[in-house]
Amino acid sequence: MRIIPIDTVDAPELADYTRLTDVALRRALEPAGGLYLAESTKVIRRALAAGHIPRSVLLHERWLPDLEPLLEDFPDVPVYVGSEESLEELTGFHLHRGALAAMHRPELPALEDVLAGASRVVVLEDIVDHTNVGAAFRAVAGLGADAVLVSPRCADPLYRRSVRVSMGTVLQVPWTRIGDWADAAPRLHDAGFHLAALALSDDAVSLDEFAADPPQKxxxxxxxxGDGLSRRALSVADTVVTIPMAHGIDSLNVASAAAVALYALRVPPTAGEMQPFGADA
Structure with missing residues (x-):
């Protein structure tokens, strides 16, 4: 490995790792810079297995043996090594998950490519909490759905917290961004998808009823x-579906609701399909 000791946290080559707890800064810096941060050796392994390319790695010396086999194919990638104190000063938090890797952000695929062969997809409209985005991806991976689509204003699935909460599944589950509903809805319909909006509505059908005879796609x-689906999303939906609730509760956390809906609408897996997207890659 190309190991480079950290002499000063102000070195320009370490700019990818500065102020990682500043969410507003990272939201602007990472997509514009064509990068995302993979945190922990497990997530880095999954990123590499997905074909993503590292541009540098940051870690404490004791984690070098764990990273060495992962980086055998990338001998020219700089590996910055520092003390716990210098790493915390640089990033803004205690680096206790082994390592960070600045990864080149992959180009998003076309919507039609993501939908090809899919029968169950989740669309996240304007979810602002990165934790919820990551948890939704984990539900999609764990319950055997095929892809995730995110709206223009949805939080970045490749933000560090999203990746971590998803257990790295955002690097495995096919996903892309869609345009506004005027563009996205016709394209989903053209691909044969029935749009099922999870929302409270007077004309909603229960998830049990909808799952009893579900559409193919x-x-x-x-x-x-908080706000739920936009009026535009509801207007293009083919069916509004609600999850029956008890004890006066009217809704679930969005990631929990996604998991419940995915389980109810799951397509039974065939032999050998119980670990989608290379879950242990």
Whole structure:
């Protein structure tokens, strides 16, 4: 490995790792710079297995043996090594998950490519909490759905917290961004998808009823925390679906709701399909 000791945290080559706890800064810096941060050796392994390319790595010396086999194919990638104190000063938090890797952000695929062969997808409209985005991806991976679509204003699935909460599944589950509903809805319909909006509505059908005879292809549309789905999303939906609730509770956390809906609408896996997207890669 190309190991470079950290002499000063102000070195320009370390700019990818500065102020990682500043969410507003990272939201602007990472997509514009064509990068995302993979945190922990497990997530880095999954990123590499997905074909993503590292541009540098940051870690404490004791984690070098764990990273060495992962980086055998990338001998020219700089590996910055520092003390716990210098790493915390640089990043803004205690680096206790082994390592960070600045990865080149992959180009998003076309919507039609993501939908090809899919029968169950989740659409996240304007979800602002990175934790919820990551948890939704984990539900999609764990429950055997095929892809995630995110709206223009949805939080970045490749933000560090999203990646971590998803257990790295955002690097495995096919996903892309969609345009506004005027563009996205016709394209989903053209691909044969029934748009099922999870929302409270007077004309909603229960999830049990909808799951009793589900369409062959379903796009489960999930709305933002608090406000729920936009009027535009509801207007293009083929069916509004609600999860029956008890004890006066009217809704679930968006990631929990996605998991419930995905389980109810799951397509039974065939032999050998119980670990989608190379879950242990």
């Amino acid at each position: 379903i796009a489960i549309v999930m709305g933002a925390e």
